Amino acid sequence: LMIPITGSTQKYHWGKVGVDCLVGMYSKKTHPDSDIELFKNIHFAELWMGTHPGSPSLVKITENIQKWVTPEFYEKHQGKTVHLDELIISNKSVMFNEKTESMDVVKGSGSLPYLFKILSVDSPLSIQAHPDKQLAEKLHEQFPDIYKDSNHKPEMVIALTEFECLCSFSEGKTILKRLHNNPALLEFFKDVNIENLADDEKSKETLKEIVKVIYSSSDVLVAECVEKILSHIESLDEKDWTIMQRLAFRLHEFYENDVGIIFGFLLNDFVLQPGESLVLGPNEPHAYIRGEAIECVAASDNVVRGGLTPKFKDSATLIEMLTYSTEDVEPSKGTTSEHEFCKHIVYNSGFKEFNVHKIVFPASAEGNAEENVYSVNIQDPSMLLCTKGKGKVTDQADAVDYEVEFLNTFYCLPGKELKLSRHPEEEFEVFIATIAE
Ligand SMILES: [Zn+2]
Known part of the structure; x- marks a missing residue:
């Protein structure tokens, strides 16, 4: 299961002004009723996806997630918006796994060990x-x-x-x-x-x-x-x-x-x-x-x-x-595995709290939508963000399909297999943040 979330945008003086940057676009997309004129002078710096107490992501409690939460929780919050950590802590056996709970940074809370972000840096x-x-x-x-x-x-x-x-x-x-x-x-x-x-x-x-x-x-x-x-x-x-x-x-x-x-x-x-x-x-x-x-x-x-x-x-x-280490530092392109219709790139952080995956379907691939499928195992609590194009994510075990498009953000429950697909003429790119293995 994937749960649509709304991340929070942080406005700092160094952010890009207006809605031409990714963080600004996200803000506009998630506030469709706002007066766009008001966005023109805002410095949009960061999008946060996670449970950070300063600015946790929001989840709307809809019918789609009814069967994943306790009846008491559903009754209390149905139709309302809650903080992601609140949803997790009240429904932990589904929202988290043992490995996550045993991490000392999590310590029995509903907090994810990582914070996933987009940065739009202007100064x-x-x-x-x-x-x-x-x-x-x-x-x-x-x-x-x-x-x-x-x-x-x-x-x-x-x-x-x-x-x-x-x-x-x-x-x-x-x-x-x-x-x-x-x-x-x-x-x-x-x-x-x-x-x-x-x-x-x-x-x-x-x-x-x-x-x-x-x-x-x-x-x-x-x-x-x-x-x-x-x-x-x-x-x-x-x-x-x-x-x-x-x-x-x-x-x-x-x-x-x-x-x-x-x-x-x-x-x-x-x-x-x-x-x-x-x-x-x-x-x-x-x-x-x-x-x-x-x-x-x-x-x-x-x-x-x-x-x-x-x-x-x-x-x-x-x-x-400071370490004063002067060892040569080189940017990494991650580890790429090529698949029939897509590339899967893993960026290892080297720290147990997080790794980031990127899955890219280029627009030129052949075949039809049914064939253009790639499966990802979500072992741990993860965040999914679409950064290009659009596609479909299917959770067969739970019998749910999601249409995913540019700048959609989701919380992915652990222990699920997700099938990503898209129409051959569309490109589709997602980033998934998860806990390191
Ligand atoms: Zn820093």
């Missing part, structure tokens, strides 16, 4: 890192107002459009080259023996010293350095600018003289192509810059910010938590 997000489990527990105990839960928050991002982001420290020799290419940075870090960045034995500690200098410098010094960086870049031929040099102007445009502009020169800069993904592990610095993407994260709110934000920057925690 840069803060440079941030998320604590590992141990640190999350400690921070939550010490500063419960800032660090609201004790869970870690690994993230995975899968590009839907070109997606620009900064992720993890670059290799030591790459950073060293960037510092030499930008004299203002050489001057800024003059008290650090930066040549040690090229030495594998010493690059981590050198990088930590560099980060300490960034956060112990006064705002005036930082502003001076940023100005010098920018005027130096301007003196160069624009066609020779590196991605990061180009980005420095963009960051400055949104966060004038921000310390994050200097920090950015230490990180890998990526322009992910559609279908490419990155996993952002605990204690790794990152920032999303521009584009639209699927994101899946472990259910948590813990963010340690270090720049490109007007919000609280916890630099002391950031300095100590």
Whole structure:
């Protein structure tokens, strides 16, 4: 069984304005009676699908789900809209499985261990890192107002459009080259023996010293350095600018003289192509810059910010938590299996809370609708999102068919086999977030 849900949209200053972006389109689609004029100036940043207490997904209790819920629950909520976690907790034996219940993040609640999202990014997000489990527990105990839960928050991002982001420290020799290419940075870090960045034995500690200098410098010094960086870049031929040099102007445009502009020169800069993904592990610095993407994260709110934000920057925690790993990071295209009419791509997060699957039926396939079928086993509680075209999903055991179209969202019950199909002339693309095996 799949239960149609309505996810919540989050409006943040960095989101895309209006209804031309995916999050805006979703909002328009799920609020058909709203005055469209009102949407024109809204920054649509994120769509959330899940049970996050800040903004759980909504479910309308219709006749279709009557036989899956207790009679008391149905009687009480029939025709009404409830929070997804409320539906789960009142009907747990059907909505969850044992494996999910035994996860310590779930702890007898109706909460999913992951949060599934679409991001529509127009201006840069803060440079941030998320604590590992141990640190999350400690921070939550010490500063419960800032660090609201004790869970870690690994993230995975899968590009839907070109997606620009900064992720993890670059290799030591790459950073060293960037510092030499930008004299203002050489001057800024003059008290650090930066040549040690090229030495594998010493690059981590050198990088930590560099980060300490960034956060112990006064705002005036930082502003001076940023100005010098920018005027130096301007003196160069624009066609020779590196991605990061180009980005420095963009960051400055949104966060004038921000310390994050200097920090950015230490990180890998990526322009992910559609279908490419990155996993952002605990204690790794990152920032999303521009584009639209699927994101899946472990259910948590813990963010340690270090720049490109007007919000609280916890630099002391950031300095100590970062791994300073300078190992090469490469975007992944996931693991693809080719089937007769479709491709099934698995993006492994490496964390037990979630994996993401993508199933793509291209428009050009042959055969007829009855033949164009692909079966997926939904073992654990999952979220399904259609990102292109339309198709049909059939649950034969439960004898239900669903017409699924662009930006429809569903909660899928565990232990079901779903058959996906579509007309040969239609393309059909879905993402499924689920718990890792
Ligand atoms: Zn993050």
